[in-house]
Amino acid sequence: MLAIKNIxxxxxxxxxxxxxxxxxxxxxxxxxxxxNGAGKSTTLKTISGILRPKRGEIxxxxxxxxxxxxxxxxxxxxxxxxxxxxxxxxxxxxxxxxMGSLKGEARKDRAKTKEMVxxxxxxxxxxxxxxxxxLSGGEQQMVAIARGLMAKPKLLMxxxxxxxxxxxxxxxxxxVINQIRKEGVTVLIVEQNxxxxxxxxxxxxxxxxxxxxxxxxxxxxxxxxxxxxAYLGV
Numbered sequence: 001m002l003a004i005k006n007i008x009x010x011x012x013x014x015x016x017x018x019x020x021x022x023x024x025x026x027x028x029x030x031x032x033x034x035x036n037g038a039g040k041s042t043t044l045k046t047i048s049g050i051l052r053p054k055r056g057e058i059x060x061x062x063x064x065x066x067x068x069x070x071x072x073x074x075x076x077x078x079x080x081x082x083x084x085x086x087x088x089x090x091x092x093x094x095x096x097x098x099m100g101s102l103k104g105e106a107r108k109d110r111a112k113t114k115e116m117v118x119x120x121x122x123x124x125x126x127x128x129x130x131x132x133x134x135l136s137g138g139e140q141q142m143v144a145i146a147r148g149l150m151a152k153p154k155l156l157m158x159x160x161x162x163x164x165x166x167x168x169x170x171x172x173x174x175x176v177i178n179q180i181r182k183e184g185v186t187v188l189i190v191e192q193n194x195x196x197x198x199x200x201x202x203x204x205x206x207x208x209x210x211x212x213x214x215x216x217x218x219x220x221x222x223x224x225x226x227x228x229x230a231y232l233g234v
Contacts (some may be wrong), residue, residue: 001026001157001186002047007056007066009039009046009210016042017210020056025153029177029187031197031218034207040190041083043207044157047188048080048095049073060155075103077154083163083190085144089133096132096143100150103229109152116183117146120176138169145176149185156180157188162196174200194231198222 002024008019017039024030034041045051047058050069052096058066065073079100089097097117118125121142127135132143134141141161148156158177162170174196181187191197198204198218206214206227221227 001061002188003059004043004047005057005059007046007053007058009042009051009053011042012213015054015210017046017053020207020210020212022058022205022212022215024188025202026154026186026187027181028202029181029182029189029200030205031201031204032188033192033194033197033204033221034225035230039068039210040207041159042210044080044082044159044185044190046189047157048078071103074151074153077152078157079148079151079153079155080157081144081148081159081161083159085140087132087140087143087147090131092129093132093135093143093166094128096147097124097150100147101152103132106150106152110150112150113150117149120149120179122145129184138165138172141165141169141173142176145173153185155186155188157190158191160192162191162193170196194227198227 004020004022007017007020008015032043034040047051049068051068057064060076097114101107101113123139124142124146127139132140145161161173170193177200179185189197198221201218203217204221205212
């Protein structure tokens with residue numbers, strides 16, 4: 001579904017991604033793991049068109065997208081749920097959800113998709129008319145993921161969805177990620193909760209200093225000595 005081919009990415013004169021290549025298969029959950037500053041969020045921003053690679057290319061369903069405007073990528077079926085939620089805090093939960101469904105088929109199917117996300121996150125049904133900024137951190141994360149799903153994406157990219165959440169809410173978020181996959185949505189997740197992420201992901205890549213250093217199935221990387229020592233505290 002998505003192919004990253006030998007991209008370099010810079011912030012000004014500072015290069016943070018070096019010759020990065022990986023691919024995502026349709027219907028899988030793929031994880032990017034690594035320490036702070038490894039280049040994970042930068043990779044997502046580059047896929048979604050916020051940043052441009054200095055070299056290399058990105059293909060989505062065999063179409064080059066590394067020069068496309070971000071709004072075009074939404075139309076093609078890519079949704080990005082950013083780190084720290086980025087909600088419209090003075091708008092209601094329902095208005096935030098509607099902001100995710102402004103394009104094409106998503107707008108036409110808004111009511112049906114809204115019912116689906118409220119089934120995934122029952123608490124949101126109770127909070128639809130409440131300002132998003134008054135919700136708890138966990139509820140706000142639910143709104144952010146639901147807003148991404150309102151775009152009816154083929155590929156949903158999640159940046160640190162469990163950041164700052166209590167353990168019981170973390171488990172709930174990962175349970176929902178599995179449900180999203182069952183709906184036919186491919187998921188690319190960036191996470192520092194490595195143990196939970198590898199238990200959920202079909203495959204994963206380890207990023208260190210802007211480069212892929214390891215790749216494999218979630219099970220294989222969970223049992224890898226380097227991953228255990230560096231990220232699992234074993």
